[in-house]
Amino acid sequence: MDSKALLRFDLNLIKVFLTIWDAGNLTLAAKRLGLTQPAVSHALKRLRDEFGDPLFVRSGKTMEPTPTAIGLRGAFEEAMDLVAGTMRQARSFDPATATRQFRIALTDTGEFVMLPRLLAALQVQAPGVSVRSIRVPPDDLAAALRTGQVDAAVGYQPLLGAAGCVGRHLTTDRIICLFRAGHPLASQPWTVEAFSSLTFLDVAPDATGYRMARQRVAELGLPYRMAAQLYHFTILPEIIRRTDHAALFPVSVLVETNRHGEFDHRELPFDVPPFDVNFWVHEAFAADPGLNWLFTLLKAALTG
Numbered sequence: 001m002d003s004k005a006l007l008r009f010d011l012n013l014i015k016v017f018l019t020i021w022d023a024g025n026l027t028l029a030a031k032r033l034g035l036t037q038p039a040v041s042h043a044l045k046r047l048r049d050e051f052g053d054p055l056f057v058r059s060g061k062t063m064e065p066t067p068t069a070i071g072l073r074g075a076f077e078e079a080m081d082l083v084a085g086t087m088r089q090a091r092s093f094d095p096a097t098a099t100r101q102f103r104i105a106l107t108d109t110g111e112f113v114m115l116p117r118l119l120a121a122l123q124v125q126a127p128g129v130s131v132r133s134i135r136v137p138p139d140d141l142a143a144a145l146r147t148g149q150v151d152a153a154v155g156y157q158p159l160l161g162a163a164g165c166v167g168r169h170l171t172t173d174r175i176i177c178l179f180r181a182g183h184p185l186a187s188q189p190w191t192v193e194a195f196s197s198l199t200f201l202d203v204a205p206d207a208t209g210y211r212m213a214r215q216r217v218a219e220l221g222l223p224y225r226m227a228a229q230l231y232h233f234t235i236l237p238e239i240i241r242r243t244d245h246a247a248l249f250p251v252s253v254l255v256e257t258n259r260h261g262e263f264d265h266r267e268l269p270f271d272v273p274p275f276d277v278n279f280w281v282h283e284a285f286a287a288d289p290g291l292n293w294l295f296t297l298l299k300a301a302l303t304g
Contacts, residue, residue, distance in 0.1 A: 009050065010046070011079075011083070012043070013043055013046060013047050013050075014076045014079055014080060015033070015080070015147060015148075016029070016033065016040060016043040016044065016047070017047055017055070017069075017072070017073075017076055018073070018076055018077065018080065018146070018147060019032050019033050019143070019147050020040070020044065020056055020063060021056075021065060021069070021073060022142075022143035022146070022147070023143065024062040024063055025061065025062055025063055026040050026041055026044070026063065032140070032143065032144065032147060032149050033147075033149075034149075044056065051068060051072070053066055053068040053069070054066055055068060055069040055072075056069060080284065081284045092289060093289040093290040093293055095125050095126035095129065095293060095297075096125070096126065097128065098126055098128055098129050098290070099128040099129070100128075100129055100130075100290055101129070101130045101131070101132055102129065102130070102131050102132070102151050102152065102290070102291075102294055103132045103134055103149070103150045103151045103152075104131060104132070104133055104134065104150060104151065104152050104153065104154060105134050105135070105136040105141060105144065105145075105150045105152070105153035105154070105155075106133045106134070106135070106153075106154055106155070107135070107155060107206060107207055107233075108232045108233055108234050109207065109233045109234070109250055109252070109253050110133075110154050110155055110277075111133055111234075112233075112234050112253055112256060113252050113253060113256055113302075114154060114298065114301075114302070115131070115133065117298075117301035117302060118131065118297070118298055118301055119131065120301070121297050121298075121300070121301045122297070125297065126297075134149070134150050135206075136149070136150060136153070137206055138157060138159075138206055138208060141153050141157060141160060141165075141280070142159075142160055142163035142164065142165060142282075145160075145165055145280065145281060145282040145285075146163075146164060146165075146282045146284065151281070151285070151288075151291060152279060152280060152281050152291055152294065152295075153165075153279075153280040153281075154170065154277065154278070154279055154280070154298075155208065155209075155277060155278070155280075156173070156208045156209045156275040156276060156277055156278070157208060157278070157280060158208070160280050164282060164283050164284075165280050165281065165282050165283065166280065166281055166282070166283050166286045167276075167278035167279065167280045168278060168279045168280075168295055168299075169276055169277075169278055169279075170277050170278060170279050170295075170298060170299055170302055171252065171276075171277045171302050171303075172274050172275070172276055172277065173209060173250050173251060173252045173274065173275055173277055174209075174250070174251050174272070174273075174274040174275070175209060175210060175212075175213040175248050175249065175250060175251070175268065175272055176248075176249055176250075176251050176254065176265045176266065176267055176268065177195060177198075177246055177247075177248060177249070177265060177266045177267075177268055178236070178237075178240060178246060178247050178248075178249035178254060178263060178264075178265045179198070179240060179244070179245070179246040179247075179263070179264055179265070180240050180241055180242075180243070180244070180262065180263060180264065181261060181262055181263055181264045182264075183244060183246075183264060184244065185197070185198070186264050190266045190269060191269055192220075192222065192269045192270060194269070195222070195266075195268070195269050196222050196223040196224075197223075198225070198245070198246040199225045199226070199227045199244070199245050199246070200224060200225065200226055200227065200245065200246055200247055200248070201226070201227060201228050201229075201230060201236055201239060201240070201245050201246070201247045202214075202224075202226045202228070202229045202230070203229070203230045203231065203232065203233055203236060203247065207233065207250075208275075209250060209275045210233075210248060210250070212272065212273075212275065213248045213268065213272045214248065216270065216271070216272050217248075217270075220270060222270075227243075227245045228245075233249065233250070233253060234253070236249060237257045237258075237262075237263060240263065241262050241263070248268075249265070251265075252277075279294075279295045279298065279299075
């Protein structure tokens with residue numbers, strides 16, 4: 001690419017290229033970028049014209065990179081990292097005067113536990129700062145962080161560390177067995193057999209800590225009778241309060257929910273380790289002063 005071509009080259013096309021690479025198809029890339037599919041197709045055409053190569057070719061339901069695209073990827077990633085680093089160095093963050101919106105990938109339990117404390121702290125320390133909670137499937141989180149779809153992610157996401165992301169510890173959580181106060185099993189010996197006799201509300205396919213506990217139940221071959229399959233953890237207490245059903249449930253949410261003693265719980269009668277809830281950012285943005293300040297504020301809000 002000569003100097004004149006470089007001057008006219010649209011740097012937004014690099015972001016489109018990297019998103020197509022991560023997504024593997026134009027529809028998902030358009031969704032991640034907040035663009036229409038025709039707009040992404042047009043951007044890809046411009047890239048193809050610029051480099052004289054298809055760059056991505058269809059293979060079944062996915063778009064596979066050509067050798068030219070494979071050669072471009074590393075340079076494009078370095079270019080994006082350089083731009084991001086320059087922007088961070090040029091930008092200071094004063095919470096008292098900032099008007100920034102932080103886009104954070106949260107589950108519903110993250111919203112329930114984190115947001116009330118975070119927003120209360122922001123109201124005092126940074127009244128011009130706002131938060132946008134975004135739901136991102138776990139498999140898409142690394143790409144969302146790298147491309148800037150979200151600024152940070154909060155949760156138990158052990159695979160992000162191998163995907164160029166940096167996690168800082170916020171708190172530790174664990175899964176327990178939740179049921180209503182006065183449940184018939186509350187006065188009985190708590191055993192694996194007692195656990196297996198319950199009927200459960202099955203929830204949250206995107207919650208990795210919960211999935212770890214469910215996988216352990218399956219590994220042990222324990223009966224797990226489901227009364228309902230739901231998506232959100234935060235509806236469970238209302239159902240459990242009115243029934244004899246139980247649920248695998250994060251203790252962090254129980255602490256916030258059980259203020260009136262309506263619920264009882266037991267530790268799981270088999271080994272499931274606790275899990276770390278981290279504040280995740282992509283390594284390209286790890287020095288961002290605003291994100292570092294946000295982590296410190298959230299950590300203090302959770303421990304205060």
